[in-house]
Amino acid sequence: MFRTRACSAVPVSVRVGAAGLAAVLVLGGCSGSGNPEAEAAQGSSSASPRGSASSGETATPAGTPVPTAVYKPATAAGPAENVPLPVMPELAKEKSKEGLEAFAEYWFSLVNYGYETGDTSLVKELSGPECELCEAFYVAIEKGYEGENWVQGGTLSIVALGTKFVETxxxxxxxxxxxxxxxxxxxxxxxxxxxxxxxxxxxxxxxxEATYMEGRWVVDLVEGI
Incomplete structure (x- = not known):
């Protein structure tokens, strides 16, 4: 369940599904625009598609260039293929205002990676046990990829973000x-x-809300306001 100021909490059912979770993440049961009250830096963090950090061509031991696998988004016919793996920027490892903002963008790119691949392990590594939305995300993705099922779309984009970087x-x-x-x-x-x-x-x-511990950020809470 997720607490909000303007509308009731959104329950996550056993068969909520991964695409349905996107509605939970953005409080799909509510309406109206949301402009962050903190300083908001314009930008987009539509998850970078999962896959290798390199792109273009690779060379075989014999020196013959071969094209790398091409990313294909999910369609009605099947799941996404060769999704690029998001790479954490060095800035996102810093305990600073800029570092926290970069980490938030990276964390949501991992959420999108989960939508496209069914793999939530990277989100789990950077999220604590108190994050209720994170737990709902794991369940939803697991249901969305049961058997031969998959998720098409439902990914998230960050329109703006900002932090005053004040410890609670x-x-x-x-x-x-x-x-x-x-x-x-x-x-x-x-x-x-x-x-x-x-x-x-x-x-x-x-x-x-995130805590900096042992040289990295860990997400403790994500919810609507």
Whole structure:
């Protein structure tokens, strides 16, 4: 469940599905635009597609260049292929205002990586046990990729974000984000659609709280405001 100021909490059912979780992440049950109250730096963090950090061509031991695998987004016919793996920027490892903002963008790129691949392990590595939305995300992705099922779309884009970088009494630091989600479907073989998700065109405000420990950021909370 996720607490909000303007609308009721959004429950996550056993069969919420990964595309449906995008509605939870941006409070799809609410309406209206969300402009972060903190200083918001314009930008987009639509998850960089998963895959190798390199691109272009690679060379065989014999020196013959061969093209690398090409990224293909999910379609009605099947899941995404060769999704590029997001790479954490060095800045996101720093305990600083800029470092926290870079980390928030990276964390959401890992969420999108989960939508496209079914792999939530990287989000788990950077999230603590108190993050309820994170737990809901793991369950939703697991359901969305059961058997031969997959997720099409539903990824998130950061419209703006910012932080005052002031430590809370719990030792956390907060980031305010404005987020949009893409339409998505939880799909199965033979054209089966378990759930359709068409989010509002408006963005929604989210708050992330993270703690810096042992040289890295860890997410403790993400919820709507």
């Amino acid at each position: 009494p719990k030792g956390r630091y907060q980031v305010i984000l404005s987020i949009k989600s893409a339409p998505g479907n939880d799909r199965g073989p033979n054209g089966l659609i378990y759930r359709e998700h068409t989010p509002s065109k408006d963005s929604f405000a989210q708050i992330m």
